């Protein structure tokens with residue numbers, strides 16, 4: 001729709017301009033730092049940073065209904081920079097001029113109500129938000145759209161050249177970082193550090209295809225992350241992990257979209273988020289809190305973080321009584337939710353802060369953490385896949401978390417659940433084939449359930465002339481082969497002859 005066709009009360013607001021006063025805020029010493037410098041830790045105390053809009057009060061001068069109406073209408077505008085996560089510009093990063101926004105098709109991922117057979121099996125009305133339907137096939141694109149748009153703005157305004165963007169990754173961060181960096185000019189190069197053998201072949205192919213420099217290192221993600229943190233402390237690099245607070249801002253868009261897709265009524269909703277480095281759970285809570293503060297929603301949904309028992313530092317922390325909580329990293333064991341296989345989440349201090357604020361704002365406990373077994377992750381993923389929903393292993397983790405939350409009474413059958421399928425299932429097909437081959441017993445401790453196993457059936461009719469690639473068959477051979485192959489397929493299917 002063209003701007004002049006919008007109703008008079010929203011027309012002037014469709015195209016936003018920078019209006020916020022964004023600064024870095026240190027979680028530790030609480031000092032603020034100017035927004036146009038590339039900081040990844042507090043320059044005074046080394047603390048973790050978040051971006052704060054010092055003028056957020058201006059958003060509250062408008063009623064919540066104004067923002068709901070504006071965001072709903074803005075979806076109709078065919079303006080590239082507003083098609084993706086920046087559709088929620090005023091709440092996201094109202095500092096970056098629209099001309100610097102990079103849009104590659106991220107965001108506005110579908111929210112799909114699960115078919116009845118799955119909802120009945122789980123025992124609750126449930127939705128899946130398919131974040132695998134982002135350009136690099138994971139939610140990480142939301143954060144990268146913000147972080148790289150910001151970087152583009154900084155490069156332009158400070159006339160920087162030779163910027164090297166780096167990240168450590170369990171596979172999806174590097175795919176997203178390399179993709180968004182490749183859309184920028186020659187002043188940006190990207191380099192990604194991966195734990196060798198701990199990302200899937202599809203994930204490895206992504207940054208290679210996008211032209212990034214790809215380094216494979218020994219160990220697991222946590223080891224790569226330490227190397228990248230060292231690089232960002234001692235060398236001139238732009239860090240693209242979620243330690244970069246601009247990424248968190250971009251990922252808040254998940255919360256804004258979810259609110260919009262459920263008509264801004266979230267009071268009876270429980271949102272399930274698989275947790276690895278804990279950037280996403282931070283962003284989801286941060287976005288929901290902003291919506292609440294600005295009256296865009298009137299009740300906060302429950303937010304339920306899910307971890308595998310093979311990588312569960314956040315769960316362990318919250319499973320203890322409040323007075324006894326001490327954060328301790330864990331050594332991870334193999335997990336099919338490999339993208340979340342992190343033992344020392346960089347964003348842990350953010351989670352602690354956000355969760356406290358979340359519960360305080362809600363006036364009751366609304367943030368929970370549950371733990372699931374590897375077996376449940378695979379079984380739930382496969383069951384969803386057999387019900388019209390191709391979710392990834394991390395989505396399976398979320399669905400397993402939902403079942404666990406129901407079991408624990410954290411969620412009740414009358415409520416609605418939203419499971420974040422954080423990546424596309426096709427990135428993780430190796431785990432499916434290993435499950436089908438019952439090859440996940442070692443390390444993962446997963447046994448294949450025969451009713452979930454599915455394997456191709458070889459048809460090669462004995463005695464019939466078989467087709468060969470590149471060689472033409474005679475008409476008679478072809479007819480003989482077709483009849484023999486059809487007979488074998490019919491036999492395997494138990495078909496009756498007409």
Ligand SMILES: *Cc1c(COP(=O)(O)O)cnc(C)c1O
Pocket residue numbers: 138139140170172173242274275276277278279280281339340392394422423
């Ligand atoms: C990164 C990632 C996660 C974990 O998100 P964090 O922000 O690191 O907690 C979960 N699922 C997928 C598919 C991911 O790529």
Ligand SMILES: [Zn+2]
Pocket residue numbers: 026027028029030031042043044045046047
């Ligand atoms: Zn500080």
